[in-house]
Amino acid sequence: MKFLETELNGVFIIKFEKLEDERGFFTRVWDKKLFQENGLNSDLLQISFSFSKKRGTLRGMHLQKKPFEESKLVRCTNGKIFDVIIDLRQKSSTYKKWISMELSSDNLQGLYIPEGFAHGFQTLEDNCEVCYHMSNWFSPEHARGIRWDDGKFNITWPINNPIISKKDLSYEKEEYIV
Numbered sequence: 001m002k003f004l005e006t007e008l009n010g011v012f013i014i015k016f017e018k019l020e021d022e023r024g025f026f027t028r029v030w031d032k033k034l035f036q037e038n039g040l041n042s043d044l045l046q047i048s049f050s051f052s053k054k055r056g057t058l059r060g061m062h063l064q065k066k067p068f069e070e071s072k073l074v075r076c077t078n079g080k081i082f083d084v085i086i087d088l089r090q091k092s093s094t095y096k097k098w099i100s101m102e103l104s105s106d107n108l109q110g111l112y113i114p115e116g117f118a119h120g121f122q123t124l125e126d127n128c129e130v131c132y133h134m135s136n137w138f139s140p141e142h143a144r145g146i147r148w149d150d151g152k153f154n155i156t157w158p159i160n161n162p163i164i165s166k167k168d169l170s171y172e173k174e175e176y177i178v
Contacts, residue, residue, distance in 0.1 A: 001014055001015065001016060001031060001034055002015040002017065006099055007097075007099065008117075011099070011113060013101065013111060014111070015109055016075075016109065018108065029110065030044070030073070030133060035112075041115070041135045043135050044134065045135060045137055046133075046137055046138065047134070048134065048138075049131050050129070050130045051128070053127060054126055054163055055123055056163050057164075058148055058157065058162035058164050059120055059165075059168070060118065060119055060120015060168065061119065061148055061171075062119055062143065062144070063118045063144050064138070064142045064143055064144065066142075067142075069115035071113060071115050072112070072132055072134050074113065074131070074132050075103060075110035075131050076105055076130050079104065079123060079124070079127055080128065081103050081104070081123055081124060081130060082158050083100060083111055083119075083120075084099070084100045084120050084121060085099060085117045085118065085119050085120075086098040086118040086146070086153055087117055088117060088118055089115075089116035089117075092116070096152065098153055122157050122159055145171040147171045
């Protein structure tokens with residue numbers, strides 16, 4: 001595994017290394033020791049999975065408030081997604097900044113997201129599967145979201161007219177203080 005820093009403090013792209021032979025390949029997607037050596041939260045408590053049937057599905061932007069903030073390792077296990085995170089840590093030098101990256105089953109990359117970030121993605125293909133490793137349990141009372149189209153962030157999503165849940169559409173703009 002290779003850990004590549006991004007321009008957002010504490011966020012890493014993780015490149016999973018393939019061991020290939022005539023059967024296919026093998027890759028390690030989690031190593032507590034390597035996460036600790038890179039100063040990342042290695043206390044994973046929950047693994048979740050999402051499946052999106054249609055290209056253009058948008059999930060996000062989601063986060064949890066204290067005391068249920070969570071670090072995440074996100075990877076796309078089938079298909080391709082446009083993944084977005086926003087730094088909502090008020091004391092961070094990258095507060096309110098966002099980055100995006102493409103995660104796919106082909107590029108074998110993951111994104112490590114520390115506590116205090118909103119996360120979301122849009123599917124770029126039909127039948128996308130995304131796996132999330134999280135450092136805290138889901139708490140509905142602490143779950144929050146911000147609008148995917150909030151003008152404070154000006155995220156340029158690749159597909160117009162996304163498929164979005166009623167819950168994600170219900171988030172108010174500018175409700176992003178963590």
